[in-house]
Amino acid sequence: MKKIYVLDTNVLLHDVQAMEAFEDNEIIVPIVVIEELDNFKTHSDERGKNARIVSRALDSYREKGRLSEGVPTNSGGTLRIEMERANVLPTGFVFNKSDNGILNIAYSLKLKEETRKTNKKPVIIVTKDTNLRLKSEALGIEAQDFITDKINFSELYTGVAEVETDASVIDALYKNKTVPLPAAGTYYPNQFIIFKSNDGSKKSAIGRVGNNGEPNVKLLSQTEPVAWGIKPLNKEQRFAMELLLDDSLDIVTLVGAAGTGKTLITLATGLQRTLDEEKYRRLVVCRSIVPVGKDIGFLPGTKEEKLEVWMGAIYDNMAFLADRRNPDEGEEKAKYILDSGKVEIASITHIRGRSLPQQYMIVDDAQNLTPHEMKTILTRAGEGTKVVVTGDPYQIDTPYLDAESNGLTYLVDRFKGQKNHGHVTFTKTERSRLADLASHLL
Structure with a gap:
């Protein structure tokens, strides 16, 4: 009909x-x-x-x-x-x-x-x-509602799976550094699998599904990754850093509540890969310009001075990272890094038409983007560029978007299964005890 x-x-x-x-x-x-x-x-x-x-x-x-x-x-x-x-x-x-x-x-x-x-x-x-x-x-x-681009958020891909198995499988993973994929279940390239023994013991192991087309799980290295002095505080941060430091991945998506460390570890790995290792020509950090609550109106000054108000979270994290390397000189060091031209703070509003080859690109607060805007941003990535997209689908400030229709969740759902994509959903807040309570109770 x-x-x-x-x-x-x-x-x-x-x-x-x-x-x-x-x-x-x-x-x-x-x-x-x-x-x-x-x-x-x-x-x-x-x-x-x-x-x-x-x-x-x-x-x-x-x-x-x-x-x-x-x-x-x-x-x-x-x-x-x-x-x-x-x-x-x-x-x-x-x-x-x-x-x-x-x-x-x-x-x-x-x-x-x-x-x-x-x-x-x-x-x-x-x-x-x-x-x-x-x-x-x-x-x-x-x-x-217009739902052709809506995702069932409760079933969103998390990038991590827990599997109960025989202790012999865990022993084989430690011995051979790799085991075949579990027979039951659906798994995607670069997905992390936490193996737990089904015999009641506390024996466990963590592996990562390969992205070379072979149906196997490789044991995660016992050496924790470090970037700009930042070490992972929990397994989810560990998984994220593994993906962020992996050159075989072109895009990484990180979803989690406020205070889980998404922006900090992403910025730390970006600075490591750009300034120290010179793997990328420049670090580009983008954020959507969406106010929380009532807008304060027009802002005076140059583009950089206007953006400084919106990019406070980026500047705070950069100052924190710089201060760990140079105590008491964090803000000055952060300003020096920004003035060096190796780091660019950009508004998503002005990214259309650009081509960004060989860059480490961070798209922060991506939950405020529509699927169409997300497509516009990702098509800016040139040859050799790595894109990291982060956000919290429960903190959306854009009208007519929700946890199921925003560009971030849409991207995670569409890219799962691609061998050059990795994803992790964060669940544990590390910022402070108060931030953890607020994210769970409010």
Whole structure:
């Protein structure tokens, strides 16, 4: 049965290809959505860029016919721009609100479909606005979130698996440094496996699935990795450092709550590989510019002075690392490193169009990015570049994104199984006892 989908503006701004995601069904773009796209198109942020892309896409459909009458989409459906209709909403709905204008069109279409004797089409509002979905349901209109890019976060790949096995398998791993993959279960390249004896003893071993195509697990080295004086404080940090220092991996993703050490160890390994070992030409640290709470408005100064406010976490960690090497000179040493040109602090806003070969690239706070923005950033990576993406899906400050639809979790899910990708999910907070309590209780 064909359906009628009425799209909200936020769906098109979230995914510029959303109009091609509804197969052979009828897609309605209310005229109020066009008005909102027109308002957004002058913005210099990602929403403005997406609004311009969607407007050009809608304009290209005009070559196929009149949008007011409906034109075919590439996926076999039809696309129509629906003009404003006489108000049929019940008393209590403010008609001059954009959301209620979309709701009024959907409700009018629903009433029209109900008069048909045959071939009635269900009318569905697609929006990322929770309140609009609630109002739709109150009117008896089916409402859906746009979930083509959503990931089941509770089942997100963690990069680590625990396996109970015979003690002989653990003995063989220590003796031969490698054992075949366990027969039961699904495992991915560069996944860490914690073997535990099933005979009640405390015998255990940690290995890592190979990425050379052979179905085996290699014993993890007994020597802990060290980068810029930083040693891992728990097994998850150990796993992360193993991946970060592995030249065979082009991309590493780290997911975890605040205070688990994601940014610190990533920055430490980046400085080690760039400044000390000169494996990479430069360390590039990117962060999304999304305020927590109310925005304080425009900031004075140069680009670097503006970014200093947003990049406080990066500067703090760099000063901490520099101070470990040069006690009492942390801030001065950190400033010297930044002035050397070997380290660049960049805003994700200004990364479009760049090509970054032979760089160690850190994308911090990636939970605030959409899947499309994540794709834009990763396609900047040139030959020989290593990209590390970190974030906490429970600390999202961007409207219409959640733990299941942000670019970080989308990336982890899509890249698992790639031999040049490694991932670790952190669970233990090391910043302080208070930070640990806050991450679990609040």
